[in-house]
Amino acid sequence: MKGAPEQEWNVAADETPQHQGGFRADFEVTTERGGPSYGEMIEQVRTFMDKVRYASPSPELADEVIDDLRKLNAKLDSTLVDEWTSPSGTRIDLPSRGNITLPPYEVLDGGPDGVDAVVTFRPFHLGGNGVAHGGHVAIAFDDLGGMAAALRVGRPARTAYLTVNYRSLTPLDTPLTLRTWVERHDGRKNFVRGTLHDGDRLCAELDSLFIELKPGQA
Numbered sequence: 001m002k003g004a005p006e007q008e009w010n011v012a013a014d015e016t017p018q019h020q021g022g023f024r025a026d027f028e029v030t031t032e033r034g035g036p037s038y039g040e041m042i043e044q045v046r047t048f049m050d051k052v053r054y055a056s057p058s059p060e061l062a063d064e065v066i067d068d069l070r071k072l073n074a075k076l077d078s079t080l081v082d083e084w085t086s087p088s089g090t091r092i093d094l095p096s097r098g099n100i101t102l103p104p105y106e107v108l109d110g111g112p113d114g115v116d117a118v119v120t121f122r123p124f125h126l127g128g129n130g131v132a133h134g135g136h137v138a139i140a141f142d143d144l145g146g147m148a149a150a151l152r153v154g155r156p157a158r159t160a161y162l163t164v165n166y167r168s169l170t171p172l173d174t175p176l177t178l179r180t181w182v183e184r185h186d187g188r189k190n191f192v193r194g195t196l197h198d199g200d201r202l203c204a205e206l207d208s209l210f211i212e213l214k215p216g217q218a
C-alpha cells in the first residue's frame with residue numbers, strides 16, 4: 001500500500017478494484033489491522049471526547065491540551081492510509097467495527113433475519129437535558145439497518161430514506177437494545193424496520209429503505 005508504513009500487523013488490502021458495489025469489492029474483515037491496542041486507542045479517544053463535551057478548561061489548560069493534541073496529530077500523520085486499508089470499520093472484534101464515528105455497539109446476533117445489538121450512547125452523544133442527540137440515534141439505525149439489509153442480500157446496500165420516530169427519551173451511558181430487520185423486499189429494495197429499547201421502554205423506531213447496489217455501482 002503506497003504510503004503505508006511497514007508494520008507486520010498492517011495487513012494491506014489487496015489491489016483488486018476497490019469500489020465495486022459502492023463500499024468495496026471484498027469487505028475484508030480482519031482483527032489484525034491497527035494491532036492489539038487499537039481498540040484501547042479508540043476507547044481513549046472516545047473518553048477524551050466525553051471529557052471535552054463537559055470540560056470547562058482555563059485558557060492555560062486549553063493551550064496545554066492544544067499543544068498535546070498537535071503532537072498526537074503529528075504522530076498519526078505518519079501512519080495515514082486510505083479508507084479501504086484503515087482498521088476503522090473492519091475490526092469486527094471491536095465495538096462498531098472500530099469505527100470511531102459510530103456510537104459504540106456490539107452485535108449479539110446477525111443474519112438474514114436481522115441484527116440484534118447493544119448500543120451505548122456516550123456523554124459526547126449528548127443532545128440536551130442529559131439525553132442522546134436524535135442525530136446520533138439515526139446514525140446507529142443507519143449502520144445497523146444497513147447491516148440487516150447487507151446480511152440479507154449478501155452485498156452492500158445504500159440508504160434511500162431513513163425515518164426515525166422518537167417515542168421517548170434516549171438515555172446516555174446505558175446499554176440499549178437495538179434491533180433491525182428487513183420487513184419486506186422487492187427487487188433491490190429492502191424495507192428495513194428497527195427498534196431501540198431501554199429495557200422495556202421503546203425509545204425510537206426505524207422505518208427505512210436500503211437499495212442493494214448493483215455490481216460496480218458507485
Ligand SMILES: CCCCCCCC/C=C\CCCCCCCC(=O)SCCNC(=O)CCNC(=O)[C@H](O)C(C)(C)COP(=O)(O)OP(=O)(O)OC[C@H]1O[C@@H](n2cnc3c(N)ncnc32)[C@H](O)[C@@H]1OP(=O)(O)O
Nearest residue numbers: 027142143146147150151154155156158159160161189211
Ligand atoms: C460481501 C458481503 C457483504 C456483507 C457485509 C455484511 C457486513 C455488513 C457490515 C457493515 C454494514 C455497514 C452498513 C452501513 C450502512 C450505511 C449506509 C449509508 O449510510 S449509505 C449513505 C447514505 N445514502 C446515500 O448516499 C444514497 C444516495 N442515493 C443513491 O445513491 C441512489 O439514489 C440509490 C443507490 C439509493 C438508488 O439509486 P439507483 O440508481 O441504484 O436505483 P433507483 O432506480 O433510483 O431506485 C431503485 C428503486 O428504489 C426506489 N427508490 C429509490 N430511492 C427511493 C426513495 N428515497 N424513496 C422511495 N423509493 C426510492 C426507486 O423508485 C426504484 O424503485 P422501482 O425499482 O422503480 O420500483
